[in-house]
Amino acid sequence: MTTPRIEVHDDDQALATAVAGELLTRLADAQAAGRVPHIALTGGTIAEVVHRELARLAPGAEIDWTRVEVWWGDERYVEPGSPDRNAGQAREAFLAAVGVPDAHVHEVPTTTDCASVEEAATAYAEALREHGGAGFEVVMLGLGPDAHVASLFPGHPALDVRDALTVAVHDSPKPPPERVSLTFEALNRNRALWFLVSGEGKAEAVARALAGRTGAGGDVADVHDVPAVGVTGGEETIWFLDRASASRL
Numbered sequence: 001m002t003t004p005r006i007e008v009h010d011d012d013q014a015l016a017t018a019v020a021g022e023l024l025t026r027l028a029d030a031q032a033a034g035r036v037p038h039i040a041l042t043g044g045t046i047a048e049v050v051h052r053e054l055a056r057l058a059p060g061a062e063i064d065w066t067r068v069e070v071w072w073g074d075e076r077y078v079e080p081g082s083p084d085r086n087a088g089q090a091r092e093a094f095l096a097a098v099g100v101p102d103a104h105v106h107e108v109p110t111t112t113d114c115a116s117v118e119e120a121a122t123a124y125a126e127a128l129r130e131h132g133g134a135g136f137e138v139v140m141l142g143l144g145p146d147a148h149v150a151s152l153f154p155g156h157p158a159l160d161v162r163d164a165l166t167v168a169v170h171d172s173p174k175p176p177p178e179r180v181s182l183t184f185e186a187l188n189r190n191r192a193l194w195f196l197v198s199g200e201g202k203a204e205a206v207a208r209a210l211a212g213r214t215g216a217g218g219d220v221a222d223v224h225d226v227p228a229v230g231v232t233g234g235e236e237t238i239w240f241l242d243r244a245s246a247s248r249l
């Protein structure tokens with residue numbers, strides 16, 4: 001487990017600018033080192049701001065976007081074109097602007113592609129095994145006010161899935177109810193794990209997730225109560241916060 005680094009920015013816009021800059025640097029460095037970087041995107045409000053910043057700053061970066069592979073940490077099992085789709089948002093705000101080829105954008109199947117959320121989860125795990133390479137260069141995760149990450153919610157059976165890369169989620173407390181999530185096992189196959197968290201509503205979840213993790217003492221929370229403690233970065237774990245979400249640290 002890597003010791004988390006905490007970066008506190010003035011607001012969500014400053015946070016997004018920092019994340020976008022750091023991601024562009026990391027992708028360029030990975031390519032310069034001969035790797036084809038795989039990244040896992042997240043859904044949620046802060047992700048949208050980050051994606052727009054990526055599109056804005058990308059022209060200044062030395063990145064061959066035809067040699068980047070894109071995945072999602074979680075996705076809503078809904079029809080294609082639904083505004084609820086995490087992929088639709090990312091394609092529009094970021095991927096279309098930089099020109100990642102479609103074959104390198106690995107979307108979770110929709111309700112049109114697969115007859116059940118279980119089938120969609122199985123298909124996504126197969127895609128990861130086949131095309132996922134050595135793991136993720138960077139996994140980006142939002143955080144829920146209940147400390148969920150991806151679609152791994154407190155008290156849900158998905159938290160206990162081992163020996164699988166993906167899990168079908170029913171009854172998500174955050175709508176829509178059916179989702180596919182990467183498991184802890186898949187999310188933890190990374191070089192870098194970044195949390196992107198803004199707003200006062202997340203302050204308590206941030207404090208609970210970081211309790212006992214920062215060398216400040218205290219017990220690490222149980223993953224069933226605070227799913228965010230189940231993920232960690234291989235080489236680095238960074239918490240990108242704004243002042244509001246950091247207010248209870």
Ligand SMILES: O=C(O)[C@H](O)[C@@H](O)[C@H](O)[C@H](O)COP(=O)(O)O
Pocket residue numbers: 042043044045046047074075076086141142143144148149150151174
């Ligand atoms: O698909 C999703 O809903 C997510 O990937 C989810 O894990 C999200 O990142 C958090 O719920 C934070 O979302 P907000 O930034 O909208 O609060």
